[in-house]
Amino acid sequence: MKRATPPETQNRLLAALPSRDYRRLARHLTSVSLPLRQALYEPGAPIRHVYFPESGVISLLTVVGLNKAAEVAVVCCEGVIGASTTLGVNTSHVRALVQGEGTALRIEASLLRKEFAENGTWFRELYRFSNALMGQAAQTAACNRFHTVEARLARWLLATRDRVNSRHLELTQEFLSIMLGVRRVGITGAAMQLQKQKLITYSRGHIQILDPARLEAAACSCYGVVKDIYRLSYRK
Numbered sequence: 001m002k003r004a005t006p007p008e009t010q011n012r013l014l015a016a017l018p019s020r021d022y023r024r025l026a027r028h029l030t031s032v033s034l035p036l037r038q039a040l041y042e043p044g045a046p047i048r049h050v051y052f053p054e055s056g057v058i059s060l061l062t063v064v065g066l067n068k069a070a071e072v073a074v075v076c077c078e079g080v081i082g083a084s085t086t087l088g089v090n091t092s093h094v095r096a097l098v099q100g101e102g103t104a105l106r107i108e109a110s111l112l113r114k115e116f117a118e119n120g121t122w123f124r125e126l127y128r129f130s131n132a133l134m135g136q137a138a139q140t141a142a143c144n145r146f147h148t149v150e151a152r153l154a155r156w157l158l159a160t161r162d163r164v165n166s167r168h169l170e171l172t173q174e175f176l177s178i179m180l181g182v183r184r185v186g187i188t189g190a191a192m193q194l195q196k197q198k199l200i201t202y203s204r205g206h207i208q209i210l211d212p213a214r215l216e217a218a219a220c221s222c223y224g225v226v227k228d229i230y231r232l233s234y235r236k
Protein backbone atom coordinates (compact mmCIF):
# COMPACT_ATOMS: atom_id res chain seq x y z
CA MET A 1 0.00 0.00 0.00
CA LYS A 2 1.23 3.47 -0.80
CA ARG A 3 -0.05 6.96 -0.24
CA ALA A 4 -1.99 8.47 -3.13
CA THR A 5 -0.53 11.66 -4.51
CA PRO A 6 -2.86 14.46 -5.59
CA PRO A 7 -4.19 15.58 -7.93
CA GLU A 8 -4.03 12.43 -10.08
CA THR A 9 -6.92 10.03 -9.68
CA GLN A 10 -8.82 7.82 -12.07
CA ASN A 11 -11.88 7.99 -9.83
CA ARG A 12 -14.31 10.37 -11.50
CA LEU A 13 -16.17 11.30 -8.35
CA LEU A 14 -12.96 12.41 -6.63
CA ALA A 15 -11.72 14.06 -9.83
CA ALA A 16 -14.87 16.21 -9.89
CA LEU A 17 -14.01 17.81 -6.54
CA PRO A 18 -12.28 21.20 -6.49
CA SER A 19 -8.53 20.47 -6.37
CA ARG A 20 -8.17 22.15 -2.97
CA ASP A 21 -10.82 19.85 -1.48
CA TYR A 22 -9.32 16.81 -3.18
CA ARG A 23 -5.83 17.63 -1.88
CA ARG A 24 -7.13 17.85 1.68
CA LEU A 25 -8.79 14.47 1.31
CA ALA A 26 -5.81 12.90 -0.48
CA ARG A 27 -3.74 12.99 2.72
CA HIS A 28 -6.03 10.28 4.06
CA LEU A 29 -6.35 8.19 0.90
CA THR A 30 -4.45 4.95 0.50
CA SER A 31 -4.12 3.05 -2.75
CA VAL A 32 -5.19 -0.59 -2.38
CA SER A 33 -5.62 -3.44 -4.82
CA LEU A 34 -9.02 -5.05 -5.35
CA PRO A 35 -8.40 -8.76 -5.97
CA LEU A 36 -11.03 -10.78 -7.80
CA ARG A 37 -13.80 -12.06 -5.51
CA GLN A 38 -12.78 -10.03 -2.50
CA ALA A 39 -15.84 -9.03 -0.48
CA LEU A 40 -15.40 -5.41 0.62
CA TYR A 41 -18.55 -5.57 2.74
CA GLU A 42 -21.01 -8.15 3.94
CA PRO A 43 -24.61 -7.38 4.90
CA GLY A 44 -24.84 -6.34 8.54
CA ALA A 45 -21.10 -5.69 8.84
CA PRO A 46 -19.76 -2.29 9.85
CA ILE A 47 -18.41 0.02 7.15
CA ARG A 48 -14.85 0.70 8.31
CA HIS A 49 -13.46 1.95 5.02
CA VAL A 50 -14.91 3.72 2.02
CA TYR A 51 -13.57 2.79 -1.43
CA PHE A 52 -13.22 4.98 -4.49
CA PRO A 53 -12.49 2.53 -7.34
CA GLU A 54 -9.94 3.69 -9.93
CA SER A 55 -10.28 0.53 -12.01
CA GLY A 56 -12.11 -2.79 -11.80
CA VAL A 57 -15.75 -3.66 -11.28
CA ILE A 58 -17.59 -4.05 -7.97
CA SER A 59 -21.01 -5.66 -7.76
CA LEU A 60 -23.49 -4.80 -5.05
CA LEU A 61 -25.47 -7.90 -4.14
CA THR A 62 -28.56 -8.34 -2.06
CA VAL A 63 -28.22 -11.57 -0.10
CA VAL A 64 -31.29 -13.71 0.48
CA GLY A 65 -31.10 -16.60 2.94
CA LEU A 66 -27.88 -18.55 3.38
CA ASN A 67 -26.60 -18.91 -0.14
CA LYS A 68 -28.65 -16.83 -2.56
CA ALA A 69 -27.63 -13.44 -3.82
CA ALA A 70 -28.64 -11.20 -6.70
CA GLU A 71 -26.86 -8.21 -8.13
CA VAL A 72 -28.64 -4.90 -7.64
CA ALA A 73 -26.01 -2.54 -9.06
CA VAL A 74 -22.46 -2.27 -10.36
CA VAL A 75 -19.98 0.41 -9.33
CA CYS A 76 -16.74 1.25 -11.11
CA CYS A 77 -14.46 4.28 -11.36
CA GLU A 78 -17.45 6.64 -11.60
CA GLY A 79 -18.44 6.14 -7.99
CA VAL A 80 -17.83 5.11 -4.42
CA ILE A 81 -18.52 2.09 -2.24
CA GLY A 82 -19.69 2.72 1.30
CA ALA A 83 -20.85 6.32 0.95
CA SER A 84 -23.89 5.66 3.14
CA THR A 85 -21.55 6.17 6.06
CA THR A 86 -21.58 9.91 5.28
CA LEU A 87 -25.35 9.86 5.77
CA GLY A 88 -24.97 8.29 9.20
CA VAL A 89 -25.51 4.64 8.22
CA ASN A 90 -22.44 2.68 9.26
CA THR A 91 -23.67 -0.81 8.48
CA SER A 92 -23.72 -2.24 4.97
CA HIS A 93 -27.00 -3.71 3.73
CA VAL A 94 -25.38 -5.33 0.69
CA ARG A 95 -22.43 -7.54 -0.16
CA ALA A 96 -19.90 -5.57 -2.19
CA LEU A 97 -17.94 -8.07 -4.28
CA VAL A 98 -15.03 -7.43 -6.61
CA GLN A 99 -15.88 -9.09 -9.91
CA GLY A 100 -13.30 -7.37 -12.10
CA GLU A 101 -9.98 -6.84 -10.38
CA GLY A 102 -8.56 -3.36 -10.09
CA THR A 103 -7.44 -0.73 -7.61
CA ALA A 104 -9.14 1.77 -5.34
CA LEU A 105 -8.35 4.70 -3.12
CA ARG A 106 -9.45 3.88 0.38
CA ILE A 107 -10.22 6.12 3.34
CA GLU A 108 -11.27 5.39 6.91
CA ALA A 109 -15.01 5.92 7.19
CA SER A 110 -14.66 8.16 10.27
CA LEU A 111 -12.29 10.50 8.40
CA LEU A 112 -14.63 10.74 5.43
CA ARG A 113 -17.58 11.53 7.72
CA LYS A 114 -15.58 14.36 9.24
CA GLU A 115 -14.63 15.67 5.81
CA PHE A 116 -18.18 15.40 4.56
CA ALA A 117 -19.51 17.37 7.52
CA GLU A 118 -17.05 20.19 6.85
CA ASN A 119 -17.12 20.33 3.09
CA GLY A 120 -20.14 21.35 1.03
CA THR A 121 -18.82 20.24 -2.36
CA TRP A 122 -19.20 16.63 -1.30
CA PHE A 123 -22.95 16.91 -1.14
CA ARG A 124 -23.32 17.68 -4.82
CA GLU A 125 -21.04 14.87 -6.01
CA LEU A 126 -22.38 12.25 -3.64
CA TYR A 127 -25.98 13.11 -4.39
CA ARG A 128 -25.32 12.87 -8.12
CA PHE A 129 -23.78 9.45 -7.67
CA SER A 130 -26.41 8.22 -5.18
CA ASN A 131 -29.18 9.28 -7.56
CA ALA A 132 -27.57 7.36 -10.43
CA LEU A 133 -26.98 4.29 -8.24
CA MET A 134 -30.57 4.29 -7.05
CA GLY A 135 -31.75 4.52 -10.66
CA GLN A 136 -29.51 1.63 -11.63
CA ALA A 137 -30.80 -0.54 -8.75
CA ALA A 138 -34.43 0.23 -9.62
CA GLN A 139 -33.83 -0.61 -13.28
CA THR A 140 -32.04 -3.84 -12.33
CA ALA A 141 -35.05 -4.94 -10.26
CA ALA A 142 -37.42 -4.38 -13.19
CA CYS A 143 -34.92 -5.94 -15.62
CA ASN A 144 -34.64 -9.14 -13.56
CA ARG A 145 -38.42 -9.40 -13.47
CA PHE A 146 -39.31 -8.72 -17.09
CA HIS A 147 -36.42 -9.37 -19.47
CA THR A 148 -35.03 -12.62 -20.82
CA VAL A 149 -31.76 -14.06 -19.57
CA GLU A 150 -30.22 -13.67 -23.03
CA ALA A 151 -31.10 -9.97 -23.24
CA ARG A 152 -29.91 -9.41 -19.66
CA LEU A 153 -26.64 -11.20 -20.30
CA ALA A 154 -26.06 -9.03 -23.40
CA ARG A 155 -26.82 -5.91 -21.38
CA TRP A 156 -24.54 -6.98 -18.56
CA LEU A 157 -21.63 -7.76 -20.89
CA LEU A 158 -21.95 -4.37 -22.60
CA ALA A 159 -22.18 -2.46 -19.32
CA THR A 160 -19.12 -4.30 -18.02
CA ARG A 161 -17.23 -3.63 -21.27
CA ASP A 162 -17.97 0.09 -20.89
CA ARG A 163 -16.63 0.08 -17.38
CA VAL A 164 -13.45 -1.92 -17.86
CA ASN A 165 -12.95 -0.52 -21.35
CA SER A 166 -12.17 -3.89 -22.88
CA ARG A 167 -13.97 -6.43 -25.05
CA HIS A 168 -12.23 -9.26 -23.20
CA LEU A 169 -13.94 -10.23 -19.96
CA GLU A 170 -12.92 -12.90 -17.46
CA LEU A 171 -16.17 -14.21 -16.02
CA THR A 172 -17.03 -17.71 -14.89
CA GLN A 173 -20.51 -19.12 -15.35
CA GLU A 174 -20.88 -19.41 -11.62
CA PHE A 175 -20.16 -15.73 -11.28
CA LEU A 176 -22.51 -14.72 -14.08
CA SER A 177 -25.25 -16.81 -12.54
CA ILE A 178 -24.86 -14.86 -9.29
CA MET A 179 -24.74 -11.53 -11.12
CA LEU A 180 -27.87 -12.22 -13.12
CA GLY A 181 -29.71 -14.15 -10.42
CA VAL A 182 -30.33 -17.21 -12.60
CA ARG A 183 -29.15 -20.82 -12.50
CA ARG A 184 -25.97 -21.78 -14.31
CA VAL A 185 -27.84 -23.77 -16.90
CA GLY A 186 -29.70 -20.58 -17.81
CA ILE A 187 -26.42 -18.73 -18.31
CA THR A 188 -25.03 -21.57 -20.43
CA GLY A 189 -28.08 -21.47 -22.71
CA ALA A 190 -28.02 -17.68 -23.07
CA ALA A 191 -24.26 -17.60 -23.73
CA MET A 192 -24.64 -20.33 -26.35
CA GLN A 193 -27.35 -18.36 -28.10
CA LEU A 194 -25.20 -15.23 -28.22
CA GLN A 195 -22.26 -17.30 -29.42
CA LYS A 196 -24.36 -18.94 -32.14
CA GLN A 197 -25.23 -15.49 -33.48
CA LYS A 198 -21.47 -14.65 -33.48
CA LEU A 199 -21.94 -11.80 -31.02
CA ILE A 200 -19.52 -13.26 -28.47
CA THR A 201 -17.15 -16.14 -27.96
CA TYR A 202 -17.20 -17.92 -24.66
CA SER A 203 -14.75 -20.46 -23.38
CA ARG A 204 -13.46 -21.41 -19.94
CA GLY A 205 -14.49 -18.21 -18.26
CA HIS A 206 -13.17 -15.96 -21.02
CA ILE A 207 -15.71 -13.94 -22.96
CA GLN A 208 -14.85 -11.87 -25.99
CA ILE A 209 -17.36 -9.45 -27.44
CA LEU A 210 -17.14 -9.87 -31.22
CA ASP A 211 -19.83 -7.49 -32.42
CA PRO A 212 -20.76 -4.71 -29.95
CA ALA A 213 -23.38 -3.11 -32.22
CA ARG A 214 -25.32 -6.33 -32.73
CA LEU A 215 -24.86 -7.29 -29.10
CA GLU A 216 -26.48 -3.97 -28.20
CA ALA A 217 -29.39 -4.80 -30.48
CA ALA A 218 -29.73 -8.12 -28.62
CA ALA A 219 -29.56 -6.45 -25.19
CA CYS A 220 -32.65 -5.30 -23.34
CA SER A 221 -33.54 -1.61 -23.26
CA CYS A 222 -32.19 -1.30 -19.70
CA TYR A 223 -28.68 -0.92 -21.11
CA GLY A 224 -29.57 2.43 -22.70
CA VAL A 225 -31.82 3.44 -19.81
CA VAL A 226 -29.06 3.07 -17.21
CA LYS A 227 -26.57 4.88 -19.44
CA ASP A 228 -29.05 7.77 -19.67
CA ILE A 229 -29.60 7.77 -15.91
CA TYR A 230 -25.87 8.29 -15.38
CA ARG A 231 -25.62 10.89 -18.12
CA LEU A 232 -28.50 12.92 -16.71
CA SER A 233 -27.27 12.59 -13.11
CA TYR A 234 -23.92 14.07 -14.05
CA ARG A 235 -25.15 16.78 -16.37
CA LYS A 236 -23.71 20.10 -15.21
Ligand SMILES: [Zn+2]
Binds near residue numbers: 143147152221223
Ligand atom coordinates in the same frame (compact mmCIF):
# COMPACT_ATOMS: atom_id res chain seq x y z
ZN1 LIG B 1 -33.53 -5.21 -18.88
